[in-house]
Amino acid sequence: MHHTLVALVEDKPGVLNRVANLVRRRAFNIESLTVGRTAEPGVSRMTIVIDSDQASAERVTAYLYKLVNVLQVEDLGAVPAVARDLALVKVAVAGHDRATLLRVVDETRAHIVDTGEQTMTLEITGEPPHVDAVIARLEPLGIVEMVRTGQVAMRRGDTALSAAQYS
Amino acid sequence: MPKRTGAQIIWECLVNEGVTTVFGYPGGAILPAYDAILDYPTIQHVLVRHEQGAAHMADGYARASGQVGVAIATSGPGATNLVTGIATAMMDSSPVVCITGQVPSKLIGYDAFQETDITGITLPITKHNYLVTRVEDIMPTIKEAFHLAKSGRPGPVLVDITKDAQQASIEWEWDPKPVKIRGYRPSRPVTSAQLSKATELIRASKRPVILAGQGVIQSNGMKELIAFAELLNAPIAMTLLGLGGVPASHRLNLGMMGMHGEAWVNHAIQGADLLMAFGMRFDDRVTGNTKTYAPHARKLHVDIDPSEINKNVTADAAIVGDLRETLKDLIEVLEPADHTPWLEHIESMKGDAAVRDIQTLPDTGHLYAAHVINDIWRITEGKAIVVTDVGQHQMWEAQYYHHETPRSLITSGGLGTMGFALPAAIGAKMACPDAEVWVIVGDGGFQMTQAELTTAAQEGIKINVAIINNGYLGMVRQWQEFFYERRYSSTPLRSPDFVKIADAHGLAGFRVEKRGDVEDVVQRARSTDGTILIDFRVEQEDSVYPMVPAGADLDAMIRRPEPSVLAETGADPI
Numbered sequence: 103m104h105h106t107l108v109a110l111v112e113d114k115p116g117v118l119n120r121v122a123n124l125v126r127r128r129a130f131n132i133e134s135l136t137v138g139r140t141a142e143p144g145v146s147r148m149t150i151v152i153d154s155d156q157a158s159a160e161r162v163t164a165y166l167y168k169l170v171n172v173l174q175v176e177d178l179g180a181v182p183a184v185a186r187d188l189a190l191v192k193v194a195v196a197g198h199d200r201a202t203l204l205r206v207v208d209e210t211r212a213h214i215v216d217t218g219e220q221t222m223t224l225e226i227t228g229e230p231p232h233v234d235a236v237i238a239r240l241e242p243l244g245i246v247e248m249v250r251t252g253q254v255a256m257r258r259g260d261t262a263l264s265a266a267q268y269s
Numbered sequence: 270m271p272k273r274t275g276a277q278i279i280w281e282c283l284v285n286e287g288v289t290t291v292f293g294y295p296g297g298a299i300l301p302a303y304d305a306i307l308d309y310p311t312i313q314h315v316l317v318r319h320e321q322g323a324a325h326m327a328d329g330y331a332r333a334s335g336q337v338g339v340a341i342a343t344s345g346p347g348a349t350n351l352v353t354g355i356a357t358a359m360m361d362s363s364p365v366v367c368i369t370g371q372v373p374s375k376l377i378g379y380d381a382f383q384e385t386d387i388t389g390i391t392l393p394i395t396k397h398n399y400l401v402t403r404v405e406d407i408m409p410t411i412k413e414a415f416h417l418a419k420s421g422r423p424g425p426v427l428v429d430i431t432k433d434a435q436q437a438s439i440e441w442e443w444d445p446k447p448v449k450i451r452g453y454r455p456s457r458p459v460t461s462a463q464l465s466k467a468t469e470l471i472r473a474s475k476r477p478v479i480l481a482g483q484g485v486i487q488s489n490g491m492k493e494l495i496a497f498a499e500l501l502n503a504p505i506a507m508t509l510l511g512l513g514g515v516p517a518s519h520r521l522n523l524g525m526m527g528m529h530g531e532a533w534v535n536h537a538i539q540g541a542d543l544l545m546a547f548g549m550r551f552d553d554r555v556t557g558n559t560k561t562y563a564p565h566a567r568k569l570h571v572d573i574d575p576s577e578i579n580k581n582v583t584a585d586a587a588i589v590g591d592l593r594e595t596l597k598d599l600i601e602v603l604e605p606a607d608h609t610p611w612l613e614h615i616e617s618m619k620g621d622a623a624v625r626d627i628q629t630l631p632d633t634g635h636l637y638a639a640h641v642i643n644d645i646w647r648i649t650e651g652k653a654i655v656v657t658d659v660g661q662h663q664m665w666e667a668q669y670y671h672h673e674t675p676r677s678l679i680t681s682g683g684l685g686t687m688g689f690a691l692p693a694a695i696g697a698k699m700a701c702p703d704a705e706v707w708v709i710v711g712d713g714g715f716q717m718t719q720a721e722l723t724t725a726a727q728e729g730i731k732i733n734v735a736i737i738n739n740g741y742l743g744m745v746r747q748w749q750e751f752f753y754e755r756r757y758s759s760t761p762l763r764s765p766d767f768v769k770i771a772d773a774h775g776l777a778g779f780r781v782e783k784r785g786d787v788e789d790v791v792q793r794a795r796s797t798d799g800t801i802l803i804d805f806r807v808e809q810e811d812s813v814y815p816m817v818p819a820g821a822d823l824d825a826m827i828r829r830p831e832p833s834v835l836a837e838t839g840a841d842p843i
């Protein structure tokens with residue numbers, strides 16, 4: 103089962119390493135881990151998707167809090183949340199009907215972000231299952247290269263995760 | 270503001286943190302600090318013989334005093350030699366600060382001479398660690414390191430400082446402001462909801478058992494725990510690291526629980542309807558099989574570290590916070606209870622399970638480790654600080670030296686580090702110069718760090734080293750006897766002549782082969798100046814009983830076999 107945790111962490115060297123090490127030590131498989139800035143100076147935000155059950159996710163949350171640089175952790179498994187993943191997919195255009203590809207693009211709300219002589223690069227954004235589904239439709243056409251950002255996620259509604267109390 | 274080099278700032282900070290003793294070993298990357306220390310005469314530097322010893326000494330110092338212990342090492346091999354000691358301190362939540370030199374910052378990442386990524390290596394075995402590359406960062410980092418090491422759940426912190434940061438200078442003065450770390454909450458206030466859930470469980474209980482761990486000692490909650498136990502008339506079972514937190518002679522103190530706990534203690538836990546776990550973490554050595562652990566008991570868990578709650582054993586109620594404060598709160602709201610029938614039931618289980626008073630057993634001429642330790646307890650009137658190593662002798666110490674005061678037993682529990690005792694005892698002695706310090710160590714473990722005997726001699730301190738010499742890596746031999754058909758693979762152990770080793774260090778050495786000689790030699794050793802060593806030649810194939818095999822149910826104990834009740838009956842060994 104996939105479990106999404108969000109951690110607000112101090113933007114300091116080695117923090118990513120500490121978080122990754124903690125998850126590795128308990129042998130949880132990381133499905134994806136993204137890090138980026140937040141609106142608060144000195145605070146980064148990690149979205150960690152792990153392959154684990156609820157109990158294990160609670161353990162990871164507890165251990166995350168032990169890290170001195172971790173400010174806040176939110177378990178998005180327990181609350182309604184918006185999740186987004188982005189993929190760039192380079193698809194071969196030779197050897198099949200270009201119109202088929204364009205139809206997939208059209209039907210799936212993918213964007214063409216680059217065209218080469220042999221390939222076309224698509225951007226797909228959405229809930230992770232949507233991205234999975236589009237990729238599945240592109241596979242028979244010949245995927246030459248692909249990258250996914252990994253999931254970022256945020257709780258729905260007015261409640262905001264903030265590190266302001268730790269400034 | 271005066272100008273100071275980074276190296277000077279290190280010592281200035283330590284002086285301001287109240288440090289008077291450090292344990293270390295010099296080398297290239299820490300040379301600036303070693304040069305500067307000569308100008309800080311209030312700090313005594315103990316030159317160790319191996320950096321592992323420095324880390325254990327700092328740990329022993331911390332455990333004996335409750336103050337932060339400090340170890341210093343150079344980069345590369347100096348730093349990596351600290352690793353076992355750091356891991357030991359981590360597992361037992363001991364407040365230690367390690368300061369290591371690092372190669373100059375511009376060489377980091379170039380595989381420079383003696384460069385090691387020690388912050389990477391120690392990441393999982395420190396509470397936190399730092400790499401400092403700028404002189405301005407030295408003071409804030411050392412202040413944070415001390416704050417982290419001693420607050421909340423204590424633990425080791427490593428500060429790795431590059432040589433150029435030690436050499437650079439700035440205008441500097443001590444900043445007395447208290448440390449504030451953004452995401453760090455060492456403890457939190459106890460909520461009334463937590464308290465009322467806890468009291469509900471306590472009031473409903475007919476067969477409670479208190480499980481007292483090291484948290485009792487670390488929170489300074491000894492008095493409160495006794496008051497709490499007396500209020501409820503509830504029995505107390507101790508973890509290994511908790512020993513001393515409640516006087517062994519207290520009527521409610523049942524003794525040690527777990528793998529080598531007394532049978533009635535484990536039976537009491539298995540029969541309890543409420544476990545009140547205070548500052549302990551349900552280590553597998555105390556629970557045995559968690560699936561069958563205390564099956565009738567609800568669990569109330571109090572710990573300062575929230576990640577301990579529901580880790581090994583699921584809690585029905587939990588309080589995260591300082592144990593002492595929590596106990597005060599509980600005492601305030603609880604009314605006296607009487608569990609006399611339950612106490613009588615436990616008392617009745619002692620029966621033949623009780624370790625008989627081995628002092629009164631006839632002397633058969635054989636020397637058993639249990640006798641030696643019990644005699645040392647009697648002769649020192651239970652007032653010594655005893656530092657043990659790891660193995661059979663460690664468990665016999667826990668069973669036969671009855672600790673009345675906190676911080677009087679220093680032992681590596683969580684990591685079980687052989688080689689810990691001698692250096693940790695040196696640290697303990699430096700922390701408590703007026704205390705009588707005894708090392709109880711196996712012939713195996715002594716040989717792991719025996720080089721530190723020279724350190725004790727050089728420092729001119731008096732510690733008493735009792736080698737429980739059974740000619741085996743005894744605890745492993747015992748497992749081979751029980752679980753591997755007595756196939757003694759790599760456990761028979763040849764040792765040097767320990768008395769001559771003492772002699773070579775200019776120290777007094779003694780040998781004891783008969784029980785009748787124990788008292789006399791121990792007394793002579795105590796009155797001899799300087800560190801002394803006694804080689805106790807004990808029964809070779811004795812085993813520690815009772816024993817819960819690893820992972821077995823807590824009440825599935827292996828008991829001392831009837832026909833060969835060695836130590837208890839004084840019968841001839843088979």
Ligand SMILES: Cc1ncc(C[n+]2csc(CCOP(=O)(O)OP(=O)(O)O)c2C)c(N)n1
Nearest residue numbers: 660661662685687711712713714742743744
């Ligand atoms: C550094 C280290 N290596 C190995 C072990 C495994 N081990 C645990 S007890 C033990 C035997 C200890 O022998 P000795 O020091 O003679 O003590 P005894 O058990 O005989 O009292 C060993 C090898 C350990 N705990 N620590």
Ligand SMILES: [Mg+2]
Nearest residue numbers: 711712741743
């Ligand atoms: Mg031995």
